[in-house]
Amino acid sequence: MDNKTYVHILTDTLFKKNFLLDKLIQITEMQEKYITLTPPDMDNFESSLTDKEIIIEKINELDEGFEKIYEHVKEEIISNKLNHKVAISELQNLIKQVTEKSAKLQTLELKNKKSLEIFFANKKKEIRDFKKSSETASSYYKNMMNQQLDESYFLDKKK
Numbered sequence: 001m002d003n004k005t006y007v008h009i010l011t012d013t014l015f016k017k018n019f020l021l022d023k024l025i026q027i028t029e030m031q032e033k034y035i036t037l038t039p040p041d042m043d044n045f046e047s048s049l050t051d052k053e054i055i056i057e058k059i060n061e062l063d064e065g066f067e068k069i070y071e072h073v074k075e076e077i078i079s080n081k082l083n084h085k086v087a088i089s090e091l092q093n094l095i096k097q098v099t100e101k102s103a104k105l106q107t108l109e110l111k112n113k114k115s116l117e118i119f120f121a122n123k124k125k126e127i128r129d130f131k132k133s134s135e136t137a138s139s140y141y142k143n144m145m146n147q148q149l150d151e152s153y154f155l156d157k158k159k
Contacts (some may be wrong), residue, residue, distance in 0.1 A: 003076045003077075003084075006069050006072060006073040007073060007077070007087045007091075008085060008087075009069055009070055010066060010070060010073070010091060011087065011090055011091060011094065013062050013065060013066045013069070014066070014091065014094035014097075014098060016062055017066075017098055018065070018094060018097050018101065019059055019149065020055050020059050020062070021059070021098060021101040021102065021105065022067055022101065023055055024052060024055050024056070025101060025105055025108065027048050027051055027052050027055070028105060028108040028109060028112065029051070029108065030048060031049075031112050032108065032111065032112055032115065033043055034048070034049055034120060035112060036115065037070050039111065040119055040125060043140045051156055067105075072101060076119075097157050126151050127131075
């Protein structure tokens, strides 16, 4: 293959990565909606995690391929910048888009992480409150049962 083909493959790889990042952003935004629903839709949230995992694996594969091909043509691109001026410009533009989308994705992920932490803290509090009220009710019933037994004992003794 000639170097123009390799440069085209690099460009195509970045287009695919851009597309996959768009899908990741969409899924992450949907996750935000699932978390903020009352009650939160944890089933759909979990299934979206699986979808994200698949996309992330594809992005990692694209990154590995991009690195290998770039190492192969790096010398040619650097030494003949004028011959590849348009391609370099296009690659730079695509890399800028990828970087912006990655930053947006990180921001969304942090926001979702905070929302999930709040959700789990509330659930933990609910469980703790339920456990406490259950223990209180159990203690009350035990005390009531013991009082009834003690009273009947004294009544029987008086007879």
